[in-house]
Amino acid sequence: MLQTVQKAAQVLRLFTPQQPEWGVTEVAAALEIPKSGAHALLRTLAAEGLLQRTGNGRYRLGWTLFELSQTLLDSSALLRAARPIMERLVAGWGETTHLAVLVDGQVLYVEKLQGDRALEIVLSGVGKRLPAHCSGVGKVLLAHQPWENVLRIVETTGLVSFTPNTITTVEQLRAELERVRQQGFAYDQEEVMVGLCCAAAPIRDESGQVIAAMSLSVPAYRFYPNQQRLTTAIVDAARRVSEELGYYQEDWAWGNGKRSKSRSSGQATSVLT
């Protein structure tokens, strides 16, 4: 499992908006390795363009990461498919939509569109992470993971409490994820922030795998009166994105099993050819 590469990745993950610049000694202390080792890692990463040296011998993230990210976005159909549908959602409701993926057991926000009627959600943001057990998108994404994965995640990150409504026990989480998987959507009822609710639904790729989740965030006082309409709206929007990605659900409201056949192009594997 190439420990050297693991360490290099650890180094990259040290760089955050809070501390975007690191020196050799700091990295050595953070990873608990000798200075010379940290030095070698930083030098190599800088030589490869993944980091860049500042004048004073410290390091920042390198532009190659920007390039790779653009390549990712360019080659990923997800954002291209989701953005117009999110825009329509925002235009119709005036609220905030999120698009998120699961990375390393946490929710990574990939896109966020704010409506004119929306309240500012400062916690979420494009490129930011949040724990998965509390948000709507997080619960959707966890619900479609093997339970053992969920357990591992919970054991490492714990079930941090944000509000009185946050899920804090494994048993609660298990039951909630079970329900989310079966009904095909999730609610966040003031679990991450008092006064904020959301409805979220899964997005599947052509193989039927859940690769992302979409949500519509709404102030609590506007959520409960419109819960039903909100639910169908987000479920429908997520389904449309999934279809754009080549997924076609077998029979809605029952089967969450195998796919039948894609309506998208570039898919002619099995029978004839």
Add this chain to the structure above:
Amino acid sequence: MLQTVQKAAQVLRLFTPQQPEWGVTEVAAALEIPKSGAHALLRTLAAEGLLQRTGNGRYRLGWTLFELSQTLLDSSALLRAARPIMERLVAGWGETTHLAVLVDGQVLYVEKLQGDRALEIVLSGVGKRLPAHCSGVGKVLLAHQPWENVLRIVETTGLVSFTPNTITTVEQLRAELERVRQQGFAYDQEEVMVGLCCAAAPIRDESGQVIAAMSLSVPAYRFYPNQQRLTTAIVDAARRVSEELGYYQEDWAWGNGKRSKSRSSGQATSVLT
């Protein structure tokens, strides 16, 4: 120089918009290493989130790269400082502006704004690379590199010819870069595409280092009549961005030496305290 990390970075750089998905065998062939080695690299990178496995055992870029890129953009003052000034430039001229950095001896486009009067420049694009010897931004960036670096770059990538005007000999390049450095801006006179010209100027950070270049691209028939005004416009815009980054040039038109003092905040190092 941690060869394992170098190989890992090589693997990442294999992923392009043209081929965003790689299998073990393909990677092994591309890097000329045994399959098991490629397998270990891919597995490790995927475990770290820098890659993701598709269902069929192939690999794509991972969302962690998106996260890192967002952190880079968030912590880099460059784009934040440049964007409004580029917008004003576009609003005033109706042409296309580019913002680019030098990565690995090539020009990496970081931002691109198109005006309403502009012609579509298909070659450039955010996240795309081009050789440095032909474009305006490229010549600006090379001009402020040590000549030995430039030589190394030229020896590896060569001086590819795009149009009859493209610089193709080292001597031409040397003279041009010398002029660009002294006059503080560069022209591209149909060197990358027939009918397309541009003027470009360097952007410096608070230490005086050239970290990026900005350009204004114009059809040839509109370039020559307005060359003087274009030049002052782009030089002025780049200077404003540099000042935003904390650079204050000593005395314009002569000294390119040390800085005197920043007018930006967060800088009170030397005398008192």
Add this chain to the structure above:
DNA sequence: CTGCGAGTTCAGTATAACTGAACACAGCCA
């Protein structure tokens, strides 16, 4: 059913990476 090609695993060996101390350099305080 068989063969080819994909991805994956494993044990032994060669070599790459880690260690820790010494070096160079800058800024800061006396």
Add this chain to the structure above:
DNA sequence: TGGCTGTGTTCAGTTATACTGAACTCGCAG
């Protein structure tokens, strides 16, 4: 100005790492 503490950087020896190449499994096609 002169040490002093804190950087980043270098190096040689040793350990433990990563590479090798063949064997294995699985899916698809003939």
